[in-house]
Amino acid sequence: MAEYISVSKISNYVEKEVTIKGWVYNRTDKGKLVFLLVRDGSGFVQCVAFKGDLDPEVFDRVMRLPQESSVIITGSVREDKRAPGIPGGYEVGVKQIEIVQEAGLDYPMSLKDHGPDFALDNRHLWIRMQSQWAILRVRATVMAATREWLDNNGFIAMDTPILTPAAAEGTTTLFETEYFDEGKAYLAQTGQLYNEANIFAFGKVYCFGPTFRAEKSKTRRHLTEFWMLEPEIAFCDLDGLMEVEEQMLTHIIQRVLRERLPELKSLGRDISKLEKIVAPFPRIFYDDAAKMIAELREKETDPEKKELLAFEWGMDFGAPHETAITSQFETPVFVYGYPSAVKAFYMEPWPGRPEVCKSVDLLAPEGYGEICGGSERISDHDALLARIRKEKLPEDAFKWYLELRKYGSVPHSGFGMGIERVTSWICGIEHIREAIAFPRTIKRVYP
RNA sequence: UCCUUGCUAGCUCAAUUGGCAGAGCGAGCGGCUGUUAACCGCUAGGUUCUAGGUUCAAGUCCUAGGCAAGGAGCCA
Numbered sequence: 027m028a029e030y031i032s033v034s035k036i037s038n039y040v041e042k043e044v045t046i047k048g049w050v051y052n053r054t055d056k057g058k059l060v061f062l063l064v065r066d067g068s069g070f071v072q073c074v075a076f077k078g079d080l081d082p083e084v085f086d087r088v089m090r091l092p093q094e095s096s097v098i099i100t101g102s103v104r105e106d107k108r109a110p111g112i113p114g115g116y117e118v119g120v121k122q123i124e125i126v127q128e129a130g131l132d133y134p135m136s137l138k139d140h141g142p143d144f145a146l147d148n149r150h151l152w153i154r155m156q157s158q159w160a161i162l163r164v165r166a167t168v169m170a171a172t173r174e175w176l177d178n179n180g181f182i183a184m185d186t187p188i189l190t191p192a193a194a195e196g197t198t199t200l201f202e203t204e205y206f207d208e209g210k211a212y213l214a215q216t217g218q219l220y221n222e223a224n225i226f227a228f229g230k231v232y233c234f235g236p237t238f239r240a241e242k243s244k245t246r247r248h249l250t251e252f253w254m255l256e257p258e259i260a261f262c263d264l265d266g267l268m269e270v271e272e273q274m275l276t277h278i279i280q281r282v283l284r285e286r287l288p289e290l291k292s293l294g295r296d297i298s299k300l301e302k303i304v305a306p307f308p309r310i311f312y313d314d315a316a317k318m319i320a321e322l323r324e325k326e327t328d329p330e331k332k333e334l335l336a337f338e339w340g341m342d343f344g345a346p347h348e349t350a351i352t353s354q355f356e357t358p359v360f361v362y363g364y365p366s367a368v369k370a371f372y373m374e375p376w377p378g379r380p381e382v383c384k385s386v387d388l389l390a391p392e393g394y395g396e397i398c399g400g401s402e403r404i405s406d407h408d409a410l411l412a413r414i415r416k417e418k419l420p421e422d423a424f425k426w427y428l429e430l431r432k433y434g435s436v437p438h439s440g441f442g443m444g445i446e447r448v449t450s451w452i453c454g455i456e457h458i459r460e461a462i463a464f465p466r467t468i469k470r471v472y473p
Numbered sequence: 474u475c476c477u478u479g480c481u482a483g484c485u486c487a488a489u490u491g492g493c494a495g496a497g498c499g500a501g502c503g504g505c506u507g508u509u510a511a512c513c514g515c516u517a518g519g520u521u522c523u524a525g526g527u528u529c530a531a532g533u534c535c536u537a538g539g540c541a542a543g544g545a546g547c548c549a
Contacts, residue, residue: 054512057505076506093499110509132483136499137510139485143541199547215548241547242474254549344545387549399549444549458549469541 028100033069036103036116045100046071046118049154050129052137055089062091062120063110064099069288070111070156073099075120087125093136094129094154112156112288142457149464150473160289161460164282165449169234171281172255172443175274176232181257184224186217186233191423199241201250213238218440219372219427221258222403225438226430232257244468246457247345247395249446251466258440264384264402267439268360271388271398272305275358275448279303282452295454299392302356312363312382315343315351322350342368343387348395355391362386371413373401374437386441394451400441407431 028043036044048066055061058077063070075088091097100122109117134144135151145152152158177183189203189211205211217233224231237254257270279300282290290297310318316339323335334346342364343351352359363376366383373383388398404410410431414424446461459465464473 052508052510054508055505056508056511059506059508061508061511063509072509074507106507108507108509131500133499134483136484138498139510141485141542143480144484237549239548243545243547244542245544248548252549342547396549442549447549 033066033071039103043102047098050095072109072117073120092129094133096126098124160292161453163289164286171278175277181230181232182228184231186220188214190214199239201238201240225258225260230259253445255443260438262439272307276305307357309360315361340365348389349393352389352391358390371417374404390451397447398441398443402439405435
């Protein structure tokens with residue numbers, strides 16, 4: 027009886043007889059032999075069936091086997107440099123094949139290119155394609171590595187609510203729902219405020235879950251539902267926060283490089299660029315970043331690009347500005363000390379410079395832009411209350427949040443990291459929608 | 474919300490100045506013992522997004538609408 031194995035482990039079974047269960051990804055028939063590229067979820071492997079080795083009727087069926095047919099194949103593993111697949115370099119000589127289901131001939135996802143509309147309408151099938159499979163495997167490892175680093179560094183996983191009574195950062199971008207007799211509830215766009223409560227009980231915490239933004243953003247960097255990691259740390263200032271971010275991200279990259287190299291290579295990712303991502307990352311004050319942009323604008327010869335780089339102190343950075351800054355570096359870059367006016371109400375003012383706050387964005391290289399946003403939070407009760415009133419936020423809703431500043435308040439900091447953005451950058455893909463299994467965008471809730 | 478672009482075979486796209494609706498992939502049939510998104514031969518496959526309009530003639534021009542994408546703003 028042959029051992030049932032997963033394709034990812036195939037290198038351990040050379041010259042042995044094995045059984046694999048999977049789906050026909052591609053078929054090439056050559057008359058008296060057939061190549062089946064079979065995927066089993068863990069990898070892709072080439073199976074070769076020779077006419078003489080199989081019952082003529084079975085061979086005839088194999089030769090016509092439609093793409094996506096489900097099969098159970100038993101055969102012997104051999105090394106062969108010619109064999110495609112992931113990991114590749116191994117193939118199975120078919121001795122027995124059970125066709126579990128012959129797939130319909132009208133399978134719409136051919137292995138050629140597809141437009142975004144068609145691909146997204148068929149997302150339930152598109153995820154079977156090698157590129158999408160590879161991206162989503164990387165995503166899973168990004169998530170696992172993130173949790174691993176935090177769990178090993180004293181952080182406690184806390185789940186924050188998804189149904190919330192009020193907005194942290196204004197109500198215009200919230201999804202709204204009826205909540206029994208309590209009026210409106212909103213889908214959370216951050217767990218931060220709850221995490222600020224959690225740190226006074228647990229010290230260092232994180233939440234990791236879906237967040238929802240009803241922003242009418244239609245760009246390759248936006249989803250309406252995305253997964254965000256949010257660590258929050260008591261007794262931590264802005265410098266300490268940046269250290270956590272760069273250490274964690276370095277760990278994530280290292281583990282992905284260790285465990286998902288075949289996937290990254292299959293995506294055509296330039297691995298050497300990822301190998302350079304090691305802490306510490308450069309830290310640039312907002313004022314200096316603004317100067318850097320001015321200098322880069324001066325050097326820019328293309329008038330169109332020059333126009334896009336127009337900038338005045340006090341503005342938040344747009345995508346062209348972020349790209350200009352990050353193009354100067356090979357690792358992600360911290361930009362800190364943004365003007366308070368463009369940032370959220372809860373950010374601690376810079377000592378001696380009240381127009382600036384202790385905020386920090388982490389910008390990924392190669393044009394991927396902001397992947398983390400964080401800050402030191404206001405720890406003084408009256409200062410926070412003044413900000414809430416200035417922003418005309420509902421004071422009642424923030425009663426509990428203000429109370430945190432009355433009973434043992436301490437300097438504390440936290441940040442949010444967008445999992446799909448990090449995954450997109452690591453994979454080097456064009457669009458964030460491919461970094462989540464079933465993307466939700468402003469124009470799409472199907473499938 | 475605004476700006477730009479696109480919509481032709483199942484998919485990706487072509488169609489010159491307004492003048493016979495085309496190709497590759499996919500599908501079917503046939504061939505091939507090493508293919509890498511194989512290749513070669515043959516076959517089938519069309520309400521050119523919708524509704525009007527101009528014209529001898531509209532995929533192409535005009536009007537209105539629909540859908541999608543990219544970008545801006547906002548953000549992770």
